[in-house]
Each structure stands twice: as structure tokens, then as C-alpha cells.
Amino acid sequence: IERGVLTERPMFTRIEEHGVRWPDGSFTRADAIIWATGFRPELRHLAPLRLREKTGGLAVGAGASWHDPRIFLAGYGPQASTIGANRAGRIIARQIMAQL
Structure with a gap:
């Protein structure tokens, strides 16, 4: 996080078929969730x-x-x-x- 490699975000609100939905309504594609x-x-x-x-x-x-x-x-x-x-x-x- 300090080096800017990782970005901290709030918990997503929903897992969808091709990614996750965030509290602000935005969507991020995801092949894997760790x-x-x-x-x-x-x-x-x-x-x-x-x-x-x-x-x-x-x-x-x-x-x-x-x-x-x-x-x-x-x-x-x-x-x-x-x-x-x-x-x-x-x-x-x-x-x-x-x-x-």
C-alpha cells in the first residue's frame, strides 16, 4: 500500500458474474477474489x-x-x-x- 502497488478500498457490496460492485455503484472486473x-x-x-x-x-x-x-x-x-x-x-x- 505504501509503495502504491495495492489500493485499499471499502468492502464490495455484491459479487456479480464478471466482477464486484462497490458501495458507490461502480464495477470492477475480477477473475479471482482472494x-x-x-x-x-x-x-x-x-x-x-x-x-x-x-x-x-x-x-x-x-x-x-x-x-x-x-x-x-x-x-x-x-x-x-x-x-x-x-x-x-x-x-x-x-x-x-x-x-x-
């Missing part, structure tokens, strides 16, 4: 995707959801440590770039 939640996973917004197992957890392999391989969860499950999440983030970034 949702960084911090130290505690906040996954309620993913409920409509039905990614949870009957036991309540999320099945993840190589950082991706077993139910939808377009959904990556860095630092979730076996990667749930600062070191694991950091490593997983780099791996997942490469996987996302390969899909785009």
Missing part, C-alpha cells in the same frame, strides 16, 4: 456454496476445497499455523495463477 480473513477463519459468507461436510468442517486438499476446486483456503486445517499459512499462501498463489 479473501484474506486474518487469524480466525470467517467462512459464513461461503455458506451458499455448501462446502461444509456433514460434521461441519471443510475438506481441503492441497489448499483447495474438495467440493469446489476453485475455492482455496490457505491456513485452514493442517496449514493452520503462521508458518503453514505462509507456505500455503505461496503454493495457492501459484495454483490460482495457473488457473487464470
